Every structure is written in structure tokens, then in C-alpha cells.
Amino acid sequence: MKRFLVVLLNLCLAFSAFAQGKDYKIFQPSTWVDSAIANMTVEEKIGQLFMVAAFSDPEKYNYDDVAELVRDYHIGGVIFFKGSPVRQANFLNRLNENSKLPLLVGMDAEWGLAMRLDSTINFGYQMPMGAIDNDSLIYKMGREMGRECRRLGVNVSFSPVVDINNNPLNPVINLRSFGENKDAVSRKALAYMRGLQDEHVVAVAKHFPGHGDTETDSHLDLPVLNQSRERLDTMELVPFKYLFNRGVGGVMTAHLQIPSYDTTLHTGASLSPEISTILLRDKMNFKGLAFSDALNMKGVSKYCAAGEVDLKALMAGNDILLYSEDIPKAFEYIKNAIDSGCIDIEYINSRVRKILETKQWVGLSHCQYVNTDNLYEDLNEPSALLLKQQLAESAITVIKNKDNLLPFKDLGAMKMASVAIGAKETPPFQEMLHLYNRISDFKIDMNADSPVWQKLSDTLAHFDMVIISLHKLSNKNTATYGLSQKAIDFIDSMNKRNKCVLVSFGSPYALSRFPNFDHIVCAYQDEAGFQKAAAEAVFGGIRAHGHLPVTICANYPYGAGVITPPPIRMKYSLPEEVGMPSAAFDKIDLIAQSAIRLHAFPGCEVLVAKDGKVIYYKAFGDATYDNANNFVDRQDLYDINYVNLFNHSPD
DSSP states (O other): OHHHHHHHHHHHHHHHHHHHOOOOOOSOOOHHHHHHHHTOOHHHHHHHTEEEEEOOSTTTOOHHHHHHHHHHHOOOEEEEOSBOHHHHHHHHHHHHHTOSSOOEEEEOOBTBGGGTBTTSOOOOOHHHHHTOSOHHHHHHHHHHHHHHHHHTTOOEEOOOBOOOOOOTTOSSSGGGSOOSOHHHHHHHHHHHHHHHHTTTOEEEEEEETOOSSOSSOTTTSOOBOOOOHHHHHHTTTHHHHHHHTTTOOEEEEOSOBOTTTOOOTTOOGGGOHIIIIIIIIIITOOOSEEEEOOTTSHHHHTTSOTTHHHHHHHHHTOSBEESOSOHHHHHHHHHHHHHTTSSOHHHHHHHHHHHHHHHHHTTOSSOOOOOOTTHHHHHTOHHHHHHHHHHHHHHOEEEEEGGGOOSOOOGGGOOEEEEEETOSSOOHHHHHHHTTSOOEEEEEOTTOOHHHHHHHHHHHTTOSEEEEEEOSOOSSOTTTTTOOHHHHHHHHHHHHHSEEEEEEOSOGGGGGGOTTOSEEEEOOSOOHHHHHHHHHHHHTSSOOOOOOSSOOBTTBOTTOOOOOOSOOSOEEOOGGGGTOOGGGGHHHHHHHHHHHHTTSOSEEEEEEEETTEEEEEEEEEBSSSSOSOOBOOTTOOOOOOOOOTTSSOOO
16 A cells, blocks of 8 residues: 555656656756856956857858957857858857857758748748647657757747737737647647757747737838736736746747837837836746847837837846847946946846856857768758658648538549649649649649730630649738639639639638639648659548647638648658668769660659658659750659560460
8 A cells, every 4th residue: 555655656756846847957056057156247247248140141140240340349149040050150150260159059940941032941940830739749840940040059049939820910929929829839839948948059039028929020110009007918928937937948039019008109028117127927836948039120219219129028027138239329328328327237146147157058068069961861851851851740630521522532523633823833732733633734823914814714614623822922911812803703713613622822811712612722832842842641641630720710710720631642751751871862863864864765653652652752864865965753653564574485
């Protein structure tokens, strides 16, 4: 009995620890931190409070400017924006050579490093992640993002976005949010956060206390959230509480005015002690690093002078001042405030201590340089590309599927056409459709003239099935989301006359213009992986099982989503999905190219499938030897004749 009680007690303690979340022990005292603070001047302490903007892109490359700030103002960190991996790594390595303390490095990497850097993986916006039922995939995504950040020397990811997008007119959050349901947002944000922090990358929940129910872009002006404290406590603040109780290392305060907490004119949460200290620290017990949102944004810079805004953000309760417009002025304002007694030096010390404790936790108690050897390969590992594919596949949402039309079954019974609205070149969606069936392709500009739309309509009258895909939509155009009225009229007319499937590669809210479709698929964003997955779902290569993370209209409510039957055709995947390495197939390329050079054949197609998945499919060379550039295409059809090479009958 005694042993039973001990086991039961241990189980209860374990459950309690799980419910409260993992203690990441980011903010721990150490001799390194004590020594560093003891040997810092006041000026060096002030410098630690800033993260300045750095660009490795050739058009905005600013190494000299940033290096000067690091040298003259003892800057503690940088936030990298547009660029490429190797240039950014070299930029950072050079900076650290000239910095007394290693620099804390942050990036907006909400959907991966690709949010800022070329040649890296775009895992997808958070809203399609909100459509995924399996939160373990989101944890894996966060973990992989963390691995890639660390490989590039990035210690802080300004993600996840935990704003609840409960206002369809929101021009700045929209697809960056997991959705409109506070509990789902909380769970998915936690999975994302744990993935990052299990790789020792600090996650930053943003934008406190909640930017989802706004209609103004804080990059352009100061939004006002006119909600009561009771409403905020039971809605916007819920995901923040959830993550605070489970060890998130950082939070970003928003340029967002909330009169129910602070009626001071033109004062956002980021500059309000009532919000960034009393609410955040005292009432919600947040112990981590508070980052101001970028201080060059018009939400604050429009109403407060450069330098002064930095001082206000610091006095409001922020630990790190992000993207200051004028470091020398900000430095002067803060130094004068300390000298005059407006800010106690212990207030500064407490912030610097947390910053240094964070640096220690991410491994910056000594300088670490980024090794650029194989950097691109390390940031694009096949396992990561497979994860990206799995995320896109899991997000595809079949909102309506009358008579279980999808996936298409009897392909020989239908004459099919595909219309890509807004695409100038053949999109990956249409290319993938061709791997399943012979389909007539059409593309039309969103703003084409009326006769062009009419001609297309007349042509499509002869088809049994029309697959309409929407491309290049706007996430911010709250009126039509980039849809032209002519496009809307055309789609409505097609729906009345033809049997149609509508597939949207953009904001779900755009589909509010088409409330009466019988067959409608939401693929969330106009990226190759999502286009490929949508085509496979339509033809049954994969099973669609996403659910809408937001309400589009009465006919397409939150949670809508038809789970289609198990796959009825092969899917196209990476070798890693069946336990084989992609690199092993490089030999096929070499053999095919060598055979063409030796005139064994003018061209060929090679397809490898395993376990119901096509894991390699390429075309090589020409159809003939006459050098007519008649390239072999994966849609080519062949007559196959049996040739008896041994000149005898089989037994």
C-alpha cells in the first residue's frame, strides 16, 4: 500500500509538472554573468539593451554601420533582415570579432529562415498550421526551425505569433496567426515554442497583449483595441498566459493602444508601464525577456521622437529595444535618465543580467563563429524538406465535397480543364495535375479584359469538369483579397454552368466571395509545396484531413473540413519517406546522362516507386536524335513493345 501511494504521488507530481510545462532554466545565476556585469561600464550596460537591424542583402548591406554601433555603443545584439545564409554568417562572424561580448542574434523566422533569407526552407504560414490536426508535426517544425537557427548562429526567433485572428479585416496578422480559436492557438503555439526551445533557441510570443482584433497596420499607424479587460482576459491574453506558465523565454510587446488599460493618448502597449509592467510582470507573472516591437514602426515613431521612444519603451518595462531609429540619440536619452536619477542603475542591471543569462543559456558565454562549410546543404536537409511536404499535405482542407466527388475516381469519364487565375506561367499545381490525368490547361490574368474572359468561358463550355485555382491573392486586401470583380463574376458563372472544383492558394477569407460552391478546397498559400499537395488531394494521392482554423462565412464555419478517403493513387514524395536517402538517386542522373552521351538512346524517363509512393521521376534528353530540341517530358506517352533479347521462348 505504501509503495502504491508513493507511485501515485510520483504520477501526480509528474502530471503536475507536465501541466505547468517544462522549466527551461533560461534565467539562472552564474559566475560568468556576475563577472561580466562587475566589469561593465554604465555605457556598456546601456549598449546591451539594444538589438540593431542588420541586412546581408547586397542592396541594403550595412555591415560598416552596424560594426560602428557595436564598437562605439557596445551594442548587445542584432536582428537580421533580408539577405542570404553565407553572407549573413560572414557578417555575424566579422561583428563578433569586434565585440567585447558575443552578440545575441534574432530573426523574424515565423515560417522559417525563408521569411528573411533566400535559399532556405519556407515551412508555411501559421494559419495553415492551424488547419493541421496533428500538433506533433508543429513541434517537429519548431524543432527543425531551431536546428536551422542554431546552425546559422541565430539565438532568438521572434515567433510564434500567438495573436488570435478573430477579426477577418486584420491587415497585418491574418495568415500569421494559427486562427480564431484561443485554445487551438494556445496548443499549437506551445508545440512550436517547445520545438524551438528544445534546441536552445529562445522563442518570443508576440504581439502582447494581442494584435488579432485590429483593423490598422501598426507599421503605418497606432491601432486601437477597444475591448474591456474582461474580454481581453478571456480571449487575447489566454495564449500568452498558456505560454508564460510553460516557460516561454521571450515576449514582444505590441504597438497597440488599449484604453481599458491605459488612456494616455497615442501610447501603445510597448510604451505603457500599465501594460508592459503591471499587466505583464505583476499580474501575469512573466519572468522572461520582454522585447519591444520594432521602434521604427509608425505605430510609435509617428507620435514620439527618435531616442525618446527608446527611453519610454525601456521605462515601460521592456528589456531589449528592437530596431531603434537612432542609437546615438537613444543612448543619450537613457544615459541622461540614469545620471539624473530618473532611472536607477539597478533597473538597468536587472535587465542586463537577464540578457546575459539568456546569452549563457544559448551558449554565448564564449564567442561562437558560424562555420560556412556546407551551410546551404545543412539548412536544406532532405529530412527537413520531407517535413515541409508533410506539413503542406496535412493542412489541405476540403471545405465542401458534394456527393463525395473528390478525389476524382473515373478519370476516363470526364473531359477535364484547369484554369489558373492570376498565374502568368504554368504553376506547380497544374504541373502536378498532369501527372494524374490528361488535362487542358488555361491561364488568365486577374485583370484581363472582358473579351478574354468571355473567350475562355466559351471554350470551357465543352468540358465536363473545370478545376479553377486562385493564385497571387493578397493577404491584406480586406475588400477582395486581390480578386478582381471580373474574376469573381467568371467563377460564379462557371459554378452555375459547369461542374467545378475551386482551389484557393491564399487567405481563406477570400473564399467568402464564393459561399455556394459544392466542391471547394483551401490550400492557404501560393507556394509550390501547397500547390503540389492540393493537386494530390484532388486526385487521391494523399488524404485531405485539414479543418478551417477561421470562420470564412456561414457556409464555411470554423472547423469545417471533409476528411477524404484513404489514397486511391500513388503520391509523389521524397525517398526519405520510405526510408531511402535522396543522395542515392544521384547515380540514376549520371547513368542516364552518360547513356545519352554515348547514344544508347536520345532520351528517357525514369520512375521509381515504393510502398505506393513515387520517390523519383525525371525526364532526360530528347525524343529523337535529330537535335530538334524535342525534349522528353514527363507527360509524354510511349508505345512499349516486348523484345525477346534471348531469342527463345520462355519455359
